[in-house]
Amino acid sequence: MQRGPGPSPRTRAGRRRSTTPDHISDVAIDLFTARGFGEVSVDDVAQAAGIARRTLFRYYGSKNALPWGAFDDHLQTLRALLDHVDDAVPLGDALRDALLTFNTFDELETARHRQRMRVILETAELQAYSMTMYAGWRAVIAEFVAERTGTPASALGPQTVAWTMLGVALSAYERWLADDSVSLPQALGDAFDVVRGGFDAAF
Structure with a gap:
């Protein structure tokens, strides 16, 4: 069940999807699978996960770390x-x-x-x-x-x-x-x- 390469759909007003290391890694894996690792940036992953770039880096120190999850x-x-x-x-x-x-x-x-x-x-x-x-x-x-x-x-x-x-x-x-x-x-x-x-x- 693979997500598309674009941004995730917006959640309902007043609610935010919870951010977890596993969720971010799963989003990244979907993007890397769809586009290729070299064609996906950290900003792409953050946007698709519905988080800020700085939030992503609180969980993962680099793009290379994303496929490894926790x-x-x-x-x-x-x-x-x-x-x-x-x-x-x-x-x-x-x-x-x-x-x-x-x-x-x-x-x-x-x-x-x-x-x-x-x-x-x-x-x-x-x-x-x-x-x-x-x-x-x-x-x-x-x-x-x-x-x-x-x-x-x-x-x-x-x-x-x-x-x-x-x-x-x-x-x-x-x-x-x-x-x-x-x-x-x-x-x-x-x-x-x-x-x-x-x-x-x-x-």
Whole structure:
């Protein structure tokens, strides 16, 4: 259910649509999908969201941040998932379960998430910024592995697992975006299973 590229319809007099980071990001995703990332300005997004430019910048520091939405909040969710894993659960099982749970969406959310990930993964101008966002995701994984193995998060083992998990996620997302018949959980599970033997052997 995609909005058009123009301004949002005006609300009734005396009422203002509530402004949330998710609403702004959703409006931006619609515009980027319809026009292309490079053809949409911050002013375009603000106008379509029915807010002032300065209000947009209270929520997002740059245009590049808009497709990512409340990603920091999602990282906290991932951290909480891993924090609650029982120590008796093997590392491979813990990482696989967390990966699939973190990337589980209902039907409506899945359609929006597909739009979001297509913008993030297929927009050349976003790739450098995306690496800074991936760093936060890798840090959560590395911290979990470090806790499990009694090593620093900066050590080779936790960092290798973190980078590998990022590769798993990105390859799965690329497959999912390329093939509508493949579900996201299936793509993620299949990608993880390719490398699982290495995790089981090492940890």
